[in-house]
């Protein structure tokens with residue numbers, strides 16, 4: 024077995040059961056026979072149109088949704104997730120400082136002073152001023168909220184992160200800074216990412232490899248340079264043309 | 268149509284104003300772009316037009332007039348009457364405004380149910396399905412019966428756009444309405460907005476950090492920085508002859524295709 028792997032997804036299919044638990048409902052399959060892997064220190068992009076199944080795949084990898092068939096093999100502790108929707112995923116009852124400090128508290132390795140230092144450091148790395156420490160999520164702008172949810176995932180120093188549209192609410196300047204941060208942490212921590220985005224420019228900037236999902240199937244995968252410069256599948260060609 | 272005069276918004280929990288002295292006009296039938304860095308006050312400006320700021324948590328001053336009617340100090344009940352009928356709002360984060368317990372189709376038809384109670388149910392359903400098709404939501408019958416959390420991010424965004432346009436308001440406030448959409452669907456939504464604007468003369472405030480989209484859609488653009496309006500002009504002028512240093516920086520930062528600047 025390849026020792027470099029952090030994640031293997033094998034012959035995976037999955038979807039949602041409609042209707043209640045009792046009625047058992049019908050099964051709506053979303054993903055079909057998905058196969059790929061992520062290696063140490065690699066940033067793998069996942070692109071595809073809205074509704075193609077990107078977030079569903081993320082949910083199955085995280086164990087939030089059971090697969091219908093196939094398997095997900097983790098070679099690291101559970102991955103961290105940066106959710107597509109920071110509004111629903113950040114706890115509205117707590118301020119930014121608490122949200123960022125809590126994972127460090129749970130970790131139990133740092134004293135209070137060190138935790139505070141790390142929280143401030145991470146906040147400045149996502150370009151947020153210290154005076155937002157005392158803000159609750161609903162007192163922030165959309166882009167500020169998105170940066171808090173990125174900081175909350177990165178501060179745990181995970182080995183593997185699934186980032187679902189992590190920079191979609193950010194303007195180009197802040198976006199470039201956050202992408203730089205994600206890359207530099209990759210070097211520092213030997214971190215790997217599954218990077219979901221509909222923005223092909225962003226994927227081209229940050230990813231090493233890319234998976235193209237269409238109607239729940241991976242229709243093409245390979246090195247970013249290769250896929251972007253010599254797309255094989257009709258769908259990939261169309262995606263790239265539309266992005267011009 | 269809409270006049271904002273010397274708008275100030277100060278949140279009690281902050282030492283700086285979120286919006287300080289914004290003066291802005293949206294003409295009849297105009298699509299005005301609003302751009303600026305994260306945290307510069309774009310959404311707060313839109314929320315004050317919609318009368319949706321938490322009034323207990325902030326101090327407001329200035330005027331916001333819609334066809335001469337004051338919105339900033341209007342009664343809640345008055346604002347509720349305006350929503351959907353005259354003003355349609357698409358919020359930056361769909362889930363912040365969708366009711367998690369109401370089916371998507373019912374939600375899209377809500378403004379019709381409230382403002383046109385005499386409209387037969389069949390007619391309402393027809394308009395809802397039409398709006399769903401307009402925004403390219405897949406399988407309208409199935410989507411109608413779903414709950415918001417059963418939609419993908421981009422589908423939630425489209426459902427919100429459908430809810431905002433279904434009753435054909437005269438002013439649309441669109442706050443980053445296409446961030447979750449891939450280029451193909453984004454292009455279709457922009458076409459739809461242009462068509463609505465052309466055919467029904469609906470005015471729009473279009474907030475976006477995607478300058479390419481703003482350039483395609485808007486004839487006039489306003490630029491905000493740190494709560495202030497630093498520049499307003501025709502799209503042509505702002506993009507090709509930016510005056511303010513911040514606008515110049517902003518225009519320079521538009522990504523050229525496939526730029527590997529991060530590497």
Ligand SMILES: Nc1ncnc2c1ncn2[C@@H]1O[C@H](COP(=O)(O)OP(=O)(O)OP(=O)(O)O)[C@@H](O)[C@H]1O
Nearest residue numbers: 039073074075076077078079417418419420421422
């Ligand atoms: N909880 C759910 N129950 C039923 N169907 C769902 C549920 N969540 C998502 N779906 C459907 O599954 C399909 C795939 O959704 P998913 O969220 O994976 O798309 P996506 O690729 O992430 O799209 P986007 O780019 O718009 O976020 C969509 O048609 C969506 O409506």
Ligand SMILES: Nc1ncnc2c1ncn2[C@@H]1O[C@H](COP(=O)(O)OP(=O)(O)OP(=O)(O)O)[C@@H](O)[C@H]1O
Nearest residue numbers: 162163164165166278285305306307308309310311
């Ligand atoms: N309810 C609130 N309480 C306190 N401060 C707030 C509140 N809502 C917004 N703010 C602050 O007001 C400022 C302007 O926020 P606004 O949401 O208008 O920014 P924006 O330009 O829309 O940014 P983005 O592009 O990130 O969405 C920000 O600094 C934000 O933190």
Ligand SMILES: [Mg+2]
Nearest residue numbers: 078107419420
């Ligand atoms: Mg998604």
Ligand SMILES: [Mg+2]
Nearest residue numbers: 164165310359
């Ligand atoms: Mg905003």
